Amino acid sequence: MPTDPRPGDGPRTAAARPGGPRPAAARPTVAAVEAFRLSLPLVHSFQTSSHRKSHLEHIVVRVAGADGTVGWGEIASPSDPYYCPETVDTCWMILQRYLAPALVGSEWDHPADAGRAWAKIRGHHFAKAGLDIACWDLWTRASGTRLADALGGTRDRVAAGVSLGIEPTVEELLAQVGRHVADGYRRIKLKIAPGWDVAPVRAVRAAHPDLAVQVDANGVYPETDEALATLRELDALGLLLIEQPFAPGALAAHARLAERIGTPVCLDESVDDLDQLDSAIALRAGTVLNIKVSRMGGLTAARAAHERAVAAGWRVWCGGMHEFGVGRAANVAIASLSGFDLPSDVSGSDKYYAHDIVAPPIRAVDGMVEVPSGPGLGHEVDEEFVRAQAADAFRV
Template sequence: MIRIENVELHRVRLPLVHEFQTSSHAKRSLEHILVMLRSADGVVGWGEIASPSGPFYSAETVESCWAVARSFLAPIVLRTSWEHPSELAAAMAKVRGNHFARAGLDVAAWALWSSLQGVSLASALGGERARVSAGVSLGIEPTIDALLEQVGARVAEGYQRVKLKIAPGWDVAPVRAVRSAFPDLPLHVDANGAFDVSDISVFSALDELGLLMIEQPFAPRALVAHATLQSSISTPVCLDESVEDVEDLVTALRLRAGRILNIKVSRMGGLTFAVRAHDLARASGVPVWCGGMHEFGIGRAANVALSALPGFTLPSDVSGSDKYYARDVTTSPIVCVDGFVDVPSSPGLGWEPDLDFIAAHATDRVALPA
């Protein structure tokens, strides 16, 4: 049985190399919570709580995750003995919701457990690939010319798919411009739920631009609206915010609310539940890809490992560290070469945390038990 003797939480802030604008807000820097678990025999696992700072993508924030992880999840972790990470995930699931907070500790448990087993995190999860195809996500730019410049730079770097954020007023025109400039580029759009059913003409126009998918056009709980849209356009609808757990996915599949699933480790409460969503989607014939939350290197490493599973047939948001950060929290950055990221074969997470760099950029730290 594995028993965790120490939990450390580190709030770390890093500047972004390029401002990122979505339909709801702009980001110039990010603060995430890094999680360290140490077992009774001294083995360490790291995870990342990659929640947004504000309650725009989800109800969770850095502040709420800090409070929940410190006051509720860490005590559960410290008093639970387990043989497999899924058992610890089940214990933490007693805390309802709070998927981002739970995800960070779940990833740390998987990293620790795979180290104990002497296998890579990807192998522990059931991964089969030695490298994964990488896409990249681009925010809303001040002008269409600026957007075209960003797309051109990412294409030159070899990324195999480009995702464009859209919002009311920034939708058909910029996407049409990108499609005109890059006619063969695998391209998709992400609305983060900013539209409603009155905007059907927008999606009818986007349907003509040869997109891979239209991601999360409507609000998270609007599954019937997504199903209605999917039945009226040929472009696959991809669900993101609508699927926080496997039960949501069951409902979405029954309603035929989309034909593609974005699996985010953070949104789904960790690797345990992300793997279950992958398994169900694969059994149902639904392609999946791994979405990102601008994770630092630790959370990004978990995404790389997850993307090695066989059902991830579309390029995932596992772009190189340099796309977002001048320097990452790991001793070596995650690198994308010719559109691919190598999957580590060494035991555990595959990338080591840079403890001095983390300490230098931490805004707060707590160790439990004190």
């Protein structure tokens, strides 16, 4: 049977944290917000059930406090409306017109309260996530605290999984899997779609019988007899979980599937706020939650989702949106929380980008990523590179 790897080194006590307890930061006042549209080429093109991409365009956010402290965030929304309704274009407009002006001049005692500045703006979780991450980075840098500790993290290292897209052939997929297994990654996630599901997954399982493998459909299957037959075949392959087989709003369909198969059903696109999580729990629409900082609206919401899901008996792990270094560092920090007991999509940025925007770069060693010990995100943004590469920028 495949292994079910656990993601960390076990709990850390407060005394073991670098430097011990830190003083609370002074109340920050946000003096300015800057945003940069930045595109980076992928080392290897990536295909999901909707499309193939060879580069990623994200928005990098810089929040400056009145005392000169700076915090960085990232809006890792898709460029096209296939994963969710938000896109880079919609996030850019909402950020420039509404969110950034609402945040400038605001004061708060804790970054979890920063969202009050934009509370009346409905939805737009990806856009909000960039500012929320930046506020957490700003606050923890001002207090000299590492972000993971401020969030309540308990690990010094987190287990990294790798997400692999749909390849032209099964042979090319097996080559990709083999390279990542050789690099020490402990879990592989395979994108699936009608016509690319049972055969490639069965081939990976045959080649790596003890590897932790999970699949992700991004909501592409209808609830038909044919689709259910496919999912039952996948159920027999010893998978860690089956992620988002049906459309985001189809919680009842997910609940029916969860009763029919033994493999845990994981939700992703179905849950982007706590109310949706409550509904999913009440309907028993799954038993695993993919918590994406970007999809949930930032670290504040992601931490709350972690607490609520774990309290309900769900397993959680941290998913990713192929973030640049800023968003990836935020993922590492949230994945250090004790409830994240499955490997997360926090793999080294070198798997996706030849030149990332942070230093030191985020790296995985033997399938584990170190939680940085420095204040804030624990990585410094290459601001000169960001400004030089930005296709567009604004300041509020």
